[in-house]
Amino acid sequence: xxxxxxxxxxxxxxxxxxxxxxxxxxxxxxxxxxxxxxxxxxxxxxxxxxxxxxxxxxxxxxxxxxxxxxxxxxxxxxxxxxxxxxxxxxxxxxxxxxxxxxxxxxxxxxxxxxxxxxxxxxxxxxxxxxxxxxxxxxxxxxxxxxxxxxxxxxxxxxxxxxxxxxxxxxxxxxxxxxxxxxxxxxxxxxxxxxxxxxxxxxxxxxxxxxxxxxxxxxxxxxxxx
Amino acid sequence: xxxxxxxxxxxxxxxxxxxxxxxxxxxxxxxxxxxxxxxxxxxxxxxxxxxxxxxxxxxxxxxxxxxxxxxxxxxxxxxxxxxxxxxxxxxxxxxxxxxxxxxxxxxxxxxxxxxxxxxxxxxxxxxxxxxxxxxxxxxxxxxxxxxxxxxxxxxxxxxxxxxxxxxxxxxxxxxxxxxxxxxxxxxxxxxxxxxxxxxxxxxxxxxxxxxxxxxxxxxxxxxxx
DNA sequence: TCAAAAGTGTTAAGTTTACACCCATGA
DNA sequence: TCATGGGTGTAAACTTAACACTTTTGA
Numbered sequence: 001x002x003x004x005x006x007x008x009x010x011x012x013x014x015x016x017x018x019x020x021x022x023x024x025x026x027x028x029x030x031x032x033x034x035x036x037x038x039x040x041x042x043x044x045x046x047x048x049x050x051x052x053x054x055x056x057x058x059x060x061x062x063x064x065x066x067x068x069x070x071x072x073x074x075x076x077x078x079x080x081x082x083x084x085x086x087x088x089x090x091x092x093x094x095x096x097x098x099x100x101x102x103x104x105x106x107x108x109x110x111x112x113x114x115x116x117x118x119x120x121x122x123x124x125x126x127x128x129x130x131x132x133x134x135x136x137x138x139x140x141x142x143x144x145x146x147x148x149x150x151x152x153x154x155x156x157x158x159x160x161x162x163x164x165x166x167x168x169x170x171x172x173x174x175x176x177x178x179x180x181x182x183x184x185x186x187x188x189x190x191x192x193x194x195x196x197x198x199x200x201x202x203x204x205x206x207x208x209x210x211x212x213x214x215x216x217x218x219x220x221x222x223x224x225x
Numbered sequence: 226x227x228x229x230x231x232x233x234x235x236x237x238x239x240x241x242x243x244x245x246x247x248x249x250x251x252x253x254x255x256x257x258x259x260x261x262x263x264x265x266x267x268x269x270x271x272x273x274x275x276x277x278x279x280x281x282x283x284x285x286x287x288x289x290x291x292x293x294x295x296x297x298x299x300x301x302x303x304x305x306x307x308x309x310x311x312x313x314x315x316x317x318x319x320x321x322x323x324x325x326x327x328x329x330x331x332x333x334x335x336x337x338x339x340x341x342x343x344x345x346x347x348x349x350x351x352x353x354x355x356x357x358x359x360x361x362x363x364x365x366x367x368x369x370x371x372x373x374x375x376x377x378x379x380x381x382x383x384x385x386x387x388x389x390x391x392x393x394x395x396x397x398x399x400x401x402x403x404x405x406x407x408x409x410x411x412x413x414x415x416x417x418x419x420x421x422x423x424x425x426x427x428x429x430x431x432x433x434x435x436x437x438x439x440x441x442x443x444x445x446x447x448x449x450x
Numbered sequence: 451t452c453a454a455a456a457g458t459g460t461t462a463a464g465t466t467t468a469c470a471c472c473c474a475t476g477a
Numbered sequence: 478t479c480a481t482g483g484g485t486g487t488a489a490a491c492t493t494a495a496c497a498c499t500t501t502t503g504a
Contacts, residue, residue, distance in 0.1 A: 005315045008274035010235035013307075013318055049233035056307025056318060077304050080320045082238075082281025090230045093238055093281060093318075095305045163482075180485070181467070203482040204475040388455075405458070406494070428455040430501040 013050040014094040015060040016131065018078065018138035019068070021103035021118060022155040027171040028103070028118040029135065030067070031127070035115050038089065044128045045135070046116070047094070060097040067114055069107040074100045074154040076145065078138045086130050098138040100154035122174075146172050150191075150223050153212045161199050161207040162186060169225050185225065191216035238275040239319040240285040241356065243303065243363035244293070246328035246343060247380040252396040253328070253343040254360065255292070256352070260340050263314070269353045270360070271341070272319070285322040292339055294332040299325045299379040301370070303363045311355050323363040325379035347399075371397050375416075375448050378437045386424050386432040387411060394450050410450065416441035 019030035031043045048063035050056060057075075065071050078096035086092070103118065111117070119125065124135065146152045152168050153160075166182050186192050191213045198206040217223075244255035256268045273288035275281060282300075290296050303321035311317070328343065336342070344350065349360065371377045377393050378385075391407050411417050416438045423431040442448075 005237055005274075005317075008237055009277045011238050011275065012230055012233055013236050013238065049230075050236065050307070050318070052234045052316070053309070055309055056305050059307075079302050080281050080305055082275070082284075082320070084278070084280055091277070092230075093275070095307070161483085178468075179483090180469085183484080184486090200475090204477080205473070205481080205483055206475080207483055386456090403494075403496085404456090405496085408457080409459090425502095428501090429503045430454085430456055432456055 012090060012092040013056070014047050014092050015050065015056065015063050016045040016047040016081075016094050016096050016134055017060060017064050017067070017075075018045060018096060018098040018135055019064065020098060020100050020121075020138075020142060020155060021106075022168050022171060023103045023118070025167045025171065027121045029121055029124065030111075030116055031119050031125075032067075033115045033117060034128075039128050042128050043119075043125045045096075045131045046114070049092075056095055057097075060095070064097075064099050067110065067116060068101065068105075069110050070101060070105060074151060076141065078134060078141060081130050081134060083130070088129075094134075096134040096138060098142055100142070100151060102155055102157055104157065121171075143172055147225060148223060150212060150217060152225075159195060159197060159199070159209040159211055161202060161209060163202060163207060165210070182225075186210075189223065190220060237315060237317040238281070239272050239317050240275065240281065240288050241270040241272040241306075241319050241321050241359055242285060242289050242292070242300075243270060243321060243323040243360055244289065245323060245325050245346075245363075245367060245380060246331075247393050247396060248328045248343070250392045250396065252346045254346055254349065255336075255341055256344050256350075257292075258340045258342060259353075264353050267353050268344075268350045268356075270321075270356045271339070274317075281320050282322075285320070289322075289324050292335065292341060293326065293330075294335050295326060295330060299376060301366065303359060303366060306355050306359060308355070313354075319359075321359040321363060323367055325367070325376060327380055327382055329382065346396075368397055372450060373448060375437060375442060377450075384420060384422060384424070384434040384436055386427060386434060388427060388432060390417075390435070407450075411435075414448065415445060 021028045021030060030046065032046055034040050034042055034044060046063060046067045048059065048066065050059045054062065060075055061071065064073055064075065075097050078098055080093065080095055082093045084091060121139070127135065152172060155168060156164060162183055165186070166177055166179065170177055193211050193213050195209050195211055197209040199209050200206040246253045246255060255271065257271055259265050259267055259269060271288060271292045273284065273291065275284045279287065285300055286296065289298055289300065300322050303323055305318065305320055307318045309316060346364070352360065377397060380393060381389060387408055390411070391402055391404065395402055418436050418438050420434050420436055422434040424434050425431040
């Protein structure tokens with residue numbers, strides 16, 4: 001039976017992470033500035049090689065955790081990038097994943113030690129290899145998914161104002177949303193719950209804080225933003 | 226620079242194809258009945274190993290062509306299946322792809338030589354490894370894509386009746402569609418063109434044949450079915 | 451002559467969009 | 478007192494869904 005496999009070549013398999021975060025009305029990506037050769041000074045996604053004792057999905061989680069210190073982060077597959085010369089050093093088949101997280105949850109020490117920086121998604125520098133294609137595809141997938149499933153909340157704190165939620169979706173879609181229409185739609189989602197807490201950091205008057213109730217969402221999974 | 230890679234393990238990389246075809250009002254998958262060990266007698270998707278001289282996408286095209294004789298087939302990535310023990314023989318990282326084609330274009334000799342058979346998608350047998358998960362994911366992706374892009378035409382002959390088109394979409398969605406509403410929507414798509422030809426095979430009266438005009442579609446890519 | 455698929459419009463319900471002003475507060 | 482972001486409702490436009498009968502023809 002080994003013969004069936006043995007005649008075929010083997011390949012390095014890598015994962016690359018497109019890490020989305022939201023802050024100050026902006027969508028950002030976490031990028032590494034390479035301070036080593038090759039391609040020193042160039043920007044890249046966080047990546048790593050698949051090991052023998054882990055699934056590909058687990059490799060993505062591990063690589064993300066190495067950079068951010070976070071586990072239990074929302075991640076989705078983006079796709080396989082497998083052209084022959086995509087990595088000029090060696091042939092590497094890469095699996096891209098996107099992750100959504102709250103910028104405030106991060107360990108800044110760890111970011112610094114990797115020369116990692118948050119970069120506005122509309123002002124991305126050139127990236128090595130095919131990382132730009134990965135970002136493009138991840139962004140499209142994430143946008144589509146965010147419109148029909150409540151994944152955006154992974155980029156917000158547990159308690160958030162409706163203005164924050166609206167800015168988040170404006171950043172995801174890259175367009176403005178009418179405030180009254182937006183709030184009308186939120187009002188119809190019983191699983192987006194108003195608390196009695198008020199956030200004063202964004203305005204003098206203060207705004208009510210809301211939370212996402214996942215149990216309630218599971219009973220009524222209608223979502224459209 | 227080699228050192229950077231050398232310390233990491235390499236893996237077999239495979240592609241598996243979820244091949245959709247449409248015939249007699251039914252969506253079908255092309256499956257192989259293994260007439261060799263291991264897992265003799267069990268059903269599987271068509272697959273093959275990535276080679277050194279081809280991209281992953283090209284490997285999928287090659288594997289599809291080996292089975293069907295067809296090139297230039299519509300294919301999309303489904304995802305990476307990379308759990309550790311998914312293939313009990315050896316560790317293999319598999320990329321799943323789906324393909325849409327017209328059953329009538331196939332070379333039946335070639336299918337027989339691979340013990341390949343069309344199976345109704347609602348009556349699938351058990352499949353080896355994680356092939357069932359691949360099919361499930363492919364089906365969902367295909368359904369979603371077919372609702373906003375005119376990919377379904379890849380499963381029809383160049384000339385088709387509106388009844389055929391409607392059955393196709395009913396099979397994709399697994400639900401009935403109102404005939405008048407369906408035809409109203411088709412009527413609004415200037416790139417679905419009525420010809421003066423009539424198909425008599427489906428009814429005594431005969432039905433007008435239509436064609437998909439891709440140039441016209443490129444000028445007006447609105448599509449929703 | 452009749453069975454079987456082809457073809458054809460209208461109306462009601464629901465959804466989406468556009469739009470402007472008052473409120474509460476801290477500086 | 479005023480600048481800033483928070484909060485609120487209605488009507489028109491558009492989209493979707495429901496619904497039934499006539500036509501053509503070969504067997």
